[in-house]
Amino acid sequence: NWLVPGESMVCEANGTAIAGQYENNATATATSPVDTPVSDSDMSYYFGEAPAIDIEKTTNGEDVSSAPGPIVATGSAVTWQYNVANRGDVNLSDIAVNDDQEGSITCPKNWLAPGESMVCEANGTASTGQYENNATATANTPVGTQVSDSDMSYYLAEAPSIDIEKSTNGWDASSAPGPIIAAGSAVTWEYNVTNTGDVNLSDIAVNDDQEGSITCPYTTLAPGESMVCEANGTAIVGQYENNATATATSPEEAQVSDSDMNYYTGEERVELLGDYVWYDDNYNGIQDEEEKPVEGLTVTLLDANGTEINTTKTDANGKYQFEVEPGTYSIRFSGLPENYIFTKTNIGDDAGDSDTDSSGTISPISVGLGEVDNTLDAGIYCTCLDEVKSDGSPALNTISAALMILMTLGLGLFFVRREELNQR
Numbered sequence: 278n279w280l281v282p283g284e285s286m287v288c289e290a291n292g293t294a295i296a297g298q299y300e301n302n303a304t305a306t307a308t309s310p311v312d313t314p315v316s317d318s319d320m321s322y323y324f325g326e327a328p329a330i331d332i333e334k335t336t337n338g339e340d341v342s343s344a345p346g347p348i349v350a351t352g353s354a355v356t357w358q359y360n361v362a363n364r365g366d367v368n369l370s371d372i373a374v375n376d377d378q379e380g381s382i383t384c385p386k387n388w389l390a391p392g393e394s395m396v397c398e399a400n401g402t403a404s405t406g407q408y409e410n411n412a413t414a415t416a417n418t419p420v421g422t423q424v425s426d427s428d429m430s431y432y433l434a435e436a437p438s439i440d441i442e443k444s445t446n447g448w449d450a451s452s453a454p455g456p457i458i459a460a461g462s463a464v465t466w467e468y469n470v471t472n473t474g475d476v477n478l479s480d481i482a483v484n485d486d487q488e489g490s491i492t493c494p495y496t497t498l499a500p501g502e503s504m505v506c507e508a509n510g511t512a513i514v515g516q517y518e519n520n521a522t523a524t525a526t527s528p529e530e531a532q533v534s535d536s537d538m539n540y541y542t543g544e545e546r547v548e549l550l551g552d553y554v555w556y557d558d559n560y561n562g563i564q565d566e567e568e569k570p571v572e573g574l575t576v577t578l579l580d581a582n583g584t585e586i587n588t589t590k591t592d593a594n595g596k597y598q599f600e601v602e603p604g605t606y607s608i609r610f611s612g613l614p615e616n617y618i619f620t621k622t623n624i625g626d627d628a629g630d631s632d633t634d635s636s637g638t639i640s641p642i643s644v645g646l647g648e649v650d651n652t653l654d655a656g657i658y659c660t661c662l663d664e665v666k667s668d669g670s671p672a673l674n675t676i677s678a679a680l681m682i683l684m685t686l687g688l689g690l691f692f693v694r695r696e697e698l699n700q701r
Contacts (some may be wrong), residue, residue, distance in 0.1 A: 333359075
């Protein structure tokens with residue numbers, strides 16, 4: 278703590294630089310041999326640099342940091358702007374901007390003073406789908422410190438599309454003739470509309486060139502979403518075709534559409550009821566191969582109220598038939614030959630048994646559009662004694678049959694009794 282004349286010494290202190298301008302004043306004091314105080318002061322300075330660089334990237338003027346970003350049309354021009362700013366307190370040099378997708382970006386200059394900024398730019402063409410790129414700005418400080426900053430940006434290049442699949446009564450008939458439908462019957466057209474693109478679709482409309490504007494549950498669909506529109510009509514005679522078109526608008530105002538043809542053939546149909554009356558010689562209720570048809574039997578058609586509509590007779594083949602409209606009917610058979618009754622009812626298959634009740638009536642009979650029912654049959658059986666059956670052979674006399682049964686029983690008892698006597 279002392280110095281002779283001309284002598285010197287070095288004192289030292291340490292600290293940590295802080296950002297910005299720093300100054301400090303050092304003062305040395307001492308006392309002479311006669312106690313005279315002496316002193317001296319000296320100022321010192323440093324500047325603590327706090328370098329920082331910032332980059333903000335936009336895509337077509339939008340600063341978006343998350344997907345999807347602006348929606349653009351595929352193939353349209355895209356402009357990226359890179360706003361680079363010196364956010365620190367020292368000059369920055371060797372400034373460079375690089376885009377991980379677009380490569381090195383040209384900028385107006387390569388240095389910036391504190392607070393200064395510049396805009397760099399790149400251009401490209403939108404490719405379909407979600408796009409993202411990351412831009413990085415780097416720079417050096419006066420003391421060689423490197424600083425950097427990055428910023429993501431996004432866009433979605435839309436590929437809008439729509440699909441319509443049309444069906445007629447559940448048939449996806451895209452070529453003629455399509456389903457055969459009875460003329461006058463109901464027809465239902467369903468229009469399955471799907472957003473097959475990658476952006477929302479709005480203003481969706483479905484038009485049928487024959488049926489006009491079709492009502493749909495929605496007018497917007499998200500990507501992958503579907504809806505079913507429906508129309509109803511009445512089938513006409515002949516080949517019918519209609520073309521359905523779905524249209525929609527994308528976020529970029531692109532118009533998309535799809536069409537689908539569909540067909541049906543309308544046939545004029547008649548409804549028929551019939552068909553057969555036969556001699557059921559063995560009274561089993563089944564149409565056996567050797568049994569013959571009944572000719573000339575009266576058959577009457579009645580409506581749901583029991584009112585007679587039409588009458589006919591069975592032909593030489595035992596056949597009859599009525600042409601009717603859709604509705605509910607009954608059929609009555611009458612004019613049986615003497616000693617005949619109706620046979621057993623509903624014994625077997627509908628096409629091979631008898632359907633009448635004991636009074637000769639089949640009821641109710643429901644007939645749909647274009648329906649033909651040729652299973653309405655009647656068997657008749659002869660209860661006569663020693664009469665000729667349908668095949669020309671004599672019918673078995675019931676008294677003779679009874680005597681034969683009694684004789685068989687008597688013989689049986691005789692032999693049983695004889696056996697008992699022999700055993701004694």
